[in-house]
Amino acid sequence: MGTRNLDRRTILKAAGASAATLGLAATTGCGGGSGSGDGTVTIRYSWWGAEERAKKINQSIALFERKYPKIKVKTDFQTYDSFWEKFQTQAAGGNPPDVFQNAVTFLRKYDKRGILLDLKPQVEAGNLSLGHFRAGVTKVGEVDGKQLGVPVGSNTMSLVIDKKVFRKAGVEPRPGWTWDEYFKALKTIRDKTRVPGDTGYFTIMYLYDLYLRQNGKAFFTDDGLGFDQADLTEWWTDGLGRVKAGVVTDPKVVQQDKPKSSLSAGHGASEFTWDNFTVRYSAEGDSEYGLAPIPTTDGKHTGQYLASLMLSASARTSHPKEVAQFIDFMVHDPRVGEIMGYDRGILTSTEQFAAYKPADAVNKEIAQYEEDTAKAGVLGTITPHPSGADTIEAAFLRIGGDLGQGKSKVSDAVKQFFTEAEAAFQA
Amino acid sequence: MTLVKDSVPATRGARRAATARTGRPGRRRENLAGYLFMSPWIAGFLLLTAGPMIASLYFAFTDYNLFTSPKWVGLDNFTKMFDDPRWQKSVEVTAKYVVIGTPLKLLLALGVALLLAQSRRGQAFYRAAFYAPSLIGASVSVGFVWRSLFSDGAVVDRTQTFLGFHVGGWVGNADWVMYSLVALTVWQFGAPMVIFLAGLKQVPRELYEAAEMDGAGALRRFWNITLPMISPVLFFNVLLETIHSFQIFGSAYVVSNTACGPADATLVYTCYLYQQGFKNAQMGFASAMAWMLLLAVALVTAVLFWSQKKWVHYEEDAR
Numbered sequence: 001m002g003t004r005n006l007d008r009r010t011i012l013k014a015a016g017a018s019a020a021t022l023g024l025a026a027t028t029g030c031g032g033g034s035g036s037g038d039g040t041v042t043i044r045y046s047w048w049g050a051e052e053r054a055k056k057i058n059q060s061i062a063l064f065e066r067k068y069p070k071i072k073v074k075t076d077f078q079t080y081d082s083f084w085e086k087f088q089t090q091a092a093g094g095n096p097p098d099v100f101q102n103a104v105t106f107l108r109k110y111d112k113r114g115i116l117l118d119l120k121p122q123v124e125a126g127n128l129s130l131g132h133f134r135a136g137v138t139k140v141g142e143v144d145g146k147q148l149g150v151p152v153g154s155n156t157m158s159l160v161i162d163k164k165v166f167r168k169a170g171v172e173p174r175p176g177w178t179w180d181e182y183f184k185a186l187k188t189i190r191d192k193t194r195v196p197g198d199t200g201y202f203t204i205m206y207l208y209d210l211y212l213r214q215n216g217k218a219f220f221t222d223d224g225l226g227f228d229q230a231d232l233t234e235w236w237t238d239g240l241g242r243v244k245a246g247v248v249t250d251p252k253v254v255q256q257d258k259p260k261s262s263l264s265a266g267h268g269a270s271e272f273t274w275d276n277f278t279v280r281y282s283a284e285g286d287s288e289y290g291l292a293p294i295p296t297t298d299g300k301h302t303g304q305y306l307a308s309l310m311l312s313a314s315a316r317t318s319h320p321k322e323v324a325q326f327i328d329f330m331v332h333d334p335r336v337g338e339i340m341g342y343d344r345g346i347l348t349s350t351e352q353f354a355a356y357k358p359a360d361a362v363n364k365e366i367a368q369y370e371e372d373t374a375k376a377g378v379l380g381t382i383t384p385h386p387s388g389a390d391t392i393e394a395a396f397l398r399i400g401g402d403l404g405q406g407k408s409k410v411s412d413a414v415k416q417f418f419t420e421a422e423a424a425f426q427a
Numbered sequence: 428m429t430l431v432k433d434s435v436p437a438t439r440g441a442r443r444a445a446t447a448r449t450g451r452p453g454r455r456r457e458n459l460a461g462y463l464f465m466s467p468w469i470a471g472f473l474l475l476t477a478g479p480m481i482a483s484l485y486f487a488f489t490d491y492n493l494f495t496s497p498k499w500v501g502l503d504n505f506t507k508m509f510d511d512p513r514w515q516k517s518v519e520v521t522a523k524y525v526v527i528g529t530p531l532k533l534l535l536a537l538g539v540a541l542l543l544a545q546s547r548r549g550q551a552f553y554r555a556a557f558y559a560p561s562l563i564g565a566s567v568s569v570g571f572v573w574r575s576l577f578s579d580g581a582v583v584d585r586t587q588t589f590l591g592f593h594v595g596g597w598v599g600n601a602d603w604v605m606y607s608l609v610a611l612t613v614w615q616f617g618a619p620m621v622i623f624l625a626g627l628k629q630v631p632r633e634l635y636e637a638a639e640m641d642g643a644g645a646l647r648r649f650w651n652i653t654l655p656m657i658s659p660v661l662f663f664n665v666l667l668e669t670i671h672s673f674q675i676f677g678s679a680y681v682v683s684n685t686a687c688g689p690a691d692a693t694l695v696y697t698c699y700l701y702q703q704g705f706k707n708a709q710m711g712f713a714s715a716m717a718w719m720l721l722l723a724v725a726l727v728t729a730v731l732f733w734s735q736k737k738w739v740h741y742e743e744d745a746r
Contacts (some may be wrong), residue, residue, distance in 0.1 A: 427494055
């Protein structure tokens with residue numbers, strides 16, 4: 001066996017492996033929709049989510065195909081991270097799915113790259129209705145006068161709490177409570193139950209956005225960040241102090257608990273997240289979980305807004321009409337609403353909202369929470385995030401989490417975040 | 428080995444006979460058939476290896492976000508790389524992994540190979556048992572197993588506590604998580620071990636007998652006979668494992684839950700490359716990183732080849 005030969009080959013392989021991965025993106029090509037002689041068209045639909053969502057979506061599609069026998073729907077789904085990696089590669093190769101699940105973080109990013117279809121003409125042609133939606137939700141899919149997505153489920157930030165622990169500590173969250181009251185509650189919980197009160201509020205971009213809104217700012221403007229280094233320094237210094245004081249879960253533990261959340265692992269008593277995620281905690285953990293109001297600065301404004309998952313279409317699709325009909329069916333048909341439930345948030349169209357009445361406690365509470373929030377009159381409007389927001393969200397979470405590891409100073413972390421954000425806006 | 432050696436002259440003879448009978452056209456037809464059979468491989472190589480490599484070399488000098496066409500920026504990506512603290516961190520992390528993990532793995536492989544080289548009962552079983560981790564090592568599932576072994580309150584954590592020192596789980600701890608990756612690669616010492624075993628079998632018994640007669644002890648025999656005699660094999664293993672270590676990706680990605688570590692503690696080079704390319708859509712930068720890795724590996728390989736003159740001993744006729 002010639003040692004030298006083998007070595008050279010190995011080295012080439014070493015190089016090839018890394019280079020090939022990169023090249024793949026360049027070679028994915030061709031595509032678009034397809035049509036066949038008898039007028040049947042096939043459209044591709046992809047989304048992120050778990051098995052459970054896939055089952056429901058497939059049931060809904062079966063109904064759609066019965067109503068429109070000339071349209072076939074091909075489906076594909078992944079987890080959140082893999083979804084966007086695959087989508088990015090497909091879109092770059094000019095072959096994105098005809099219809100796909102989308103969120104506000106990605107709207108401007110893919111609009112800037114010309115990937116998203118403006119659905120306005122289809123609305124005018126009568127293939128898709130933007131009527132019969134709950135108040136304000138369709139605004140979420142609107143950017144610069146274009147309708148780039150149609151909301152299927154809305155949600156809002158909330159505080160999920162471990163009810164048993166809160167009860168044991170004798171803490172009762174109430175609407176309009178202030179941050180001071182919230183932090184005092186965390187301390188009471190820690191003292192009485194030895195469980196840290198919060199799992200790491202200061203690394204959650206969407207929560208920081210609410211805090212900034214309560215103070216007249218916002219995380220994002222149309223094309224940049226809506227806060228400065230001093231703001232973030234204060235926010236992170238404060239958070240880090242609370243980790244050291246033991247009222248916020250040690251980031252080391254949070255890292256260990258993944259993919260489970262520290263709240264359901266019993267290593268924290270509350271966690272800020274989207275309200276429709278409560279279902280997750282009940283499935284993961286063995287305590288009793290509920291929703292509590294967001295703390296405020298002035299005892300009134302929470303900074304909350306309705307965000308939404310939506311359905312967007314590819315600008316490249318060869319079947320815009322069929323795509324519009326499909327989206328219309330998925331957001332308006334009452335039977336689809338009954339099947340999907342609050343899997344993607346509270347149903348957005350009034351037909352579907354009316355058709356689905358949650359039977360289980362968790363979903364009932366989510367519905368109640370959104371109703372209460374809307375009634376409280378605290379809901380504002382969302383700013384469509386600028387291009388690069390997804391990268392920035394990941395950086396915020398990572399750098400904030402690293403802080404708790406004691407590996408960097410707050411000033412360095414803040415500087416690093418602003419540098420990475422700047423790079424992300426340019427990408 | 429012997430099988431190949433024996434069959435080569437035979438085929439050559441047969442071919443010569445065939446050519447003599449049919450003359451040149453037959454040979455051409457034979458070549459054609461050869462290329463035909465190779466064509467799937469050649470096509471695969473051109474399409475899946477050579478093409479992408481050339482493309483990525485081009486991208487390395489461009490600003491390419493996957494969507495707009497690549498913009499030529501010269502050496503920008505490379506200069507940007509050296510200014511990027513996360514890139515520096517990834518180099519540091521990878522170097523640490525290579526420098527700590529590779530020698531440990533080879534030491535263990537050699538140690539166990541020495542033990543298994545002697546004939547004893549159940550030898551086949553032990554060899555298989557030690558080799559097994561290398562077979563399943565590349566799989567993602569092992570990464571998950573590792574993750575759960577080294578988490579808070581898991582086996583490793585509890586053993587530590589039992590032994591009287593408390594570090595907690597290694598997975599979430601920026602100071603320790605790297606060692607769980609090192610442990611994973613060391614655990615997979617089976618492949619180099621098998622190669623060492625083969626090398627050890629080649630050392631002529633007479634040398635040991637002669638040395639023993641001269642009164643050389645076990646350690647001396649190892650140092651003066653075994654080590655020089657297996658040095659080509661050792662060189663091969665060092666080279667292979669070093670290159671292999673540079674490419675670590677899967678285990679780092681899975682053990683740290685796709686985040687490449689708390690505080691970037693397991694941000695190995697390929698992991699950062701992947702993040703830049705597929706998460707941040709900086710394909711130009713990622714391509715430049717890939718070529719930088721190639722250069723680094725080539726450099727390390729060159730140094731190893733250069734150094735072999737000093738410590739690798741080939742038999743006279745083999746050189």
